[in-house]
Amino acid sequence: MDIDLTHIAKLSKLKFSEEEKAKLAAELPGIIDYIAKLQEVNTNDIDARAYLTDAVNVFRPDEPVSDETIRQAVVDAFPKKMGDALEVPGVFND
Amino acid sequence: MTATEIVEATLADIKERDGAIGAFLEIYPEDALAQAAKIDEMKKNGDPLPPLAGVPVAIKDNMLYKGHIASSGSKMLAEYTSVYTATVVERLIKAGAIIIGRTNMDEFAMGSSTETSAFQKTKNPWDKKKVPGGSSGGSAAAVGAGFVPASLGSDTGGSIRQPAALCGVVGMKPTYGRVSRYGLTALSSSLDQIGPFTHTVEDAAIILEVIEGKDIHDATSVDLTETTVGELITPSFEGLRVGVPSEYFIDGMDEDVRKLVLDAIDVFRKGGAEIIDIHLPLNPYALPTYYIIQPAEASSNLARFDGMRYGTRAPGELEASYVAARGAGFGPEVKRRIMLGSFILSAGYYDAFYKKGLAVRTAIRKELDDAFKKVDIIIGPTSPSVAWNLGERFDDPIAMYLADIFTTAGNIAGIPGISVPCGFAHDLPVGLQLQAKPFAEATMFRAAAAYQHATTWQKYYPEIA
Numbered sequence: 022m023d024i025d026l027t028h029i030a031k032l033s034k035l036k037f038s039e040e041e042k043a044k045l046a047a048e049l050p051g052i053i054d055y056i057a058k059l060q061e062v063n064t065n066d067i068d069a070r071a072y073l074t075d076a077v078n079v080f081r082p083d084e085p086v087s088d089e090t091i092r093q094a095v096v097d098a099f100p101k102k103m104g105d106a107l108e109v110p111g112v113f114n115d
Numbered sequence: 116m117t118a119t120e121i122v123e124a125t126l127a128d129i130k131e132r133d134g135a136i137g138a139f140l141e142i143y144p145e146d147a148l149a150q151a152a153k154i155d156e157m158k159k160n161g162d163p164l165p166p167l168a169g170v171p172v173a174i175k176d177n178m179l180y181k182g183h184i185a186s187s188g189s190k191m192l193a194e195y196t197s198v199y200t201a202t203v204v205e206r207l208i209k210a211g212a213i214i215i216g217r218t219n220m221d222e223f224a225m226g227s228s229t230e231t232s233a234f235q236k237t238k239n240p241w242d243k244k245k246v247p248g249g250s251s252g253g254s255a256a257a258v259g260a261g262f263v264p265a266s267l268g269s270d271t272g273g274s275i276r277q278p279a280a281l282c283g284v285v286g287m288k289p290t291y292g293r294v295s296r297y298g299l300t301a302l303s304s305s306l307d308q309i310g311p312f313t314h315t316v317e318d319a320a321i322i323l324e325v326i327e328g329k330d331i332h333d334a335t336s337v338d339l340t341e342t343t344v345g346e347l348i349t350p351s352f353e354g355l356r357v358g359v360p361s362e363y364f365i366d367g368m369d370e371d372v373r374k375l376v377l378d379a380i381d382v383f384r385k386g387g388a389e390i391i392d393i394h395l396p397l398n399p400y401a402l403p404t405y406y407i408i409q410p411a412e413a414s415s416n417l418a419r420f421d422g423m424r425y426g427t428r429a430p431g432e433l434e435a436s437y438v439a440a441r442g443a444g445f446g447p448e449v450k451r452r453i454m455l456g457s458f459i460l461s462a463g464y465y466d467a468f469y470k471k472g473l474a475v476r477t478a479i480r481k482e483l484d485d486a487f488k489k490v491d492i493i494i495g496p497t498s499p500s501v502a503w504n505l506g507e508r509f510d511d512p513i514a515m516y517l518a519d520i521f522t523t524a525g526n527i528a529g530i531p532g533i534s535v536p537c538g539f540a541h542d543l544p545v546g547l548q549l550q551a552k553p554f555a556e557a558t559m560f561r562a563a564a565a566y567q568h569a570t571t572w573q574k575y576y577p578e579i580a
Contacts (some may be wrong), residue, residue: 028461033456034437052455056468059404062474073291111432
C-alpha cells in the first residue's frame with residue numbers, strides 16, 4: 022500500500038529525518054497489510070460500536086466543584102505565562 | 116511488626132536488590148514512612164484498621180499521584196508533576212496501603228517488553244537477560260522479585276496479564292468499566308483498565324475490591340451490583356464449565372508452554388470441572404482489530420502532548436513548536452503508532468480501517484457473549500512463549516505485537532481476564548489465562564483460586580543475586 026508519509030506526519034504533527042522516514046516506509050506497509058486482514062470478516066449485519074458499555078449520558082449536579090490547590094498547580098506548570106494566563110505562540114499571524 | 120518496620124524493610128530491600136532488576140523509577144521514602152507512622156498511630160490508639168493497613172504497594176508510572184512525577188515512561192513527561200491523585204491510588208491510600216514508589220513501563224504503555232521506556236530497562240527477576248514483559252513490566256517485576264506484595268498495572272492489550280505470566284505472578288484485568296480510569300494517563304480510552312499484580316488470587320481480589328466501583332470522575336465506570344468479591348471466593352471447581360478454544364493452541368507456540376497449559380486444564384478436569392471444547396473463529400482477528408483501534412485512539416489521546424500547557428515548550432511559531440516538542444519528547448514506537456493511528460483515521464481510509472475495526476470488535480464481543488452462554492470460563496495460555504532475551508524482538512514490531520495474541524480479545528470485548536502461574540518452561544514462568552463474561556470476576560476468581568489451591572506454583576520466588 023502506498024502511504025503518503027509526509028501527509029500523515031503533518032496530521033500527526035510529527036517530523037522525521039530522511040533516515041526515520043525510510044525506516045517508517047519500510048515498516049508501516051507490513052503493519053498495514055496485517056491489520057487489513059479484517060477485510061476478510063463479514064460484518065454486514067453488525068452495528069459497529071466504539072464503546073461496549075451500556076452507559077449513556079452520565080450527568081452530575083450542576084454545582085461548581087473547585088480545588089484551589091489543583092488550579093494553582095496547573096498554573097505553576099505553564100511553561101510561559103502572563104499572570105495566571107497561559108501564553109502561547111500566535112495562532113493567527115496575519 | 117509495625118507498619119514503619121515493614122516500610123523500612125521494604126525500602127532497604129529495594130535499595131539492595133532493585134539495582135539489578137530496575138523495577139522502580141522512583142521510590143518515596145518520606146511519604147511512605149509518613150503513611151506508615153499514621154497507621155502505627157491508629158494501631159496504638161486502638162482504632163479499627165482499614166483493610167490494607169500497612170501493605171506496601173507500587174504503582175505504574177502512568178498513574179497520577181499528586182505532587183509526584185508521573186512520566187508514563189516518556190521524556191515528554193519526565194518532569195511532569197501530577198496535579199491530582201488517580202482515584203485508584205486515592206482508594207488504596209484510604210484503605211491504609213503505603214505507596215512505595217512508581218514502576219517502569221513501556222513508553223505511554225506501548226509495548227510488550229518494557230524496553231521502550233525512555234529511562235531504563237527492567238529485567239525479568241527469573242533471568243536478568245530476559246524481558247519482564249510489558250507494558251507493566253516494572254509492576255510485574257516488583258511483585259515477582261518480592262519487593263512488594265502488590266502493585267498496580269494497566270492493561271490495554273494484555274499489559275498486565277502478559278508480564279504477570281512472564282514474571283510468574285498473578286495479574287488481572289477487570290471488566291471494562293469496573294475500575295475508574297481517572298488519573299490514568301490514557302493510551303486507548305475504550306480499552307484501558309487498571310488492575311493488580313499479586314502472588315495469590317485472593318490478594319488480587321482484595322486489591323480489586325478496594326479500587327473498583329463507580330467514580331463520578333470516570334463516566335465509563337459502572338455501578339457494581341455485587342460488592343465484596345473477596346468474600347465470594349470459595350475456591351472450588353464444582354459446577355464450573357470450562358471452555359477450551361481450539362484457536363488458543365496455535366502453530367508456532369512453544370511446545371512446553373502448550374503442555375503446561377494442557378496439564379493445567381487436567382487439574383480442572385480432575386477437580387470436577389466440566390471441560391468443553393469451543394470455537395472462537397474470530398480470535399485470529401483480535402490482534403489486527405486491536406492494532407486498528409488502539410493506535411487510532413492513542414493518536415487522539417497523545418495529541419494533548421504538545422509542550423504548550425506543561426512539559427517542555429519548544430521555541431518557534433505554533434506549528435514548529437508543536438512538531439519540535441513532540442519530536443523531542445516521543446520515542447520511535449510512540450511515533451510509529453501515532454502515524455499508524457493518524458493513517459487509520461484519515462480521509463479515504465477511515466471506513467476501511469477504523470469503522471471496519473469497530474465492526475469486527477462488535478463481532479468478536481458477540482462471539483464471546485455466545486460462548487459464555489455455554490461456558491463459565493474460557494481457558495488457555497496467557498502468552499505463546501516464555502520471556503525472550505532483551506533486545507531480541509526490539510527491531511521487529513510485528514514479532515513484538517504477537518506477544519499479545521491471546522490477551523487482546525479480552526480488551527476488545529471488555530471482558531475480565533486473569534493470569535496465574537502454571538509452571539516453568541526453559542526455567543522461566545508460564546501463565547495460565549482464565550477469562551469470564553463481563554462482571555463475572557467472582558466466578559473467575561473462584562476458578563483461579565481453586566487452581567492455585569490445587570497447585571503450588573505461586574510459592575516459588577526467584578533468587579536474585
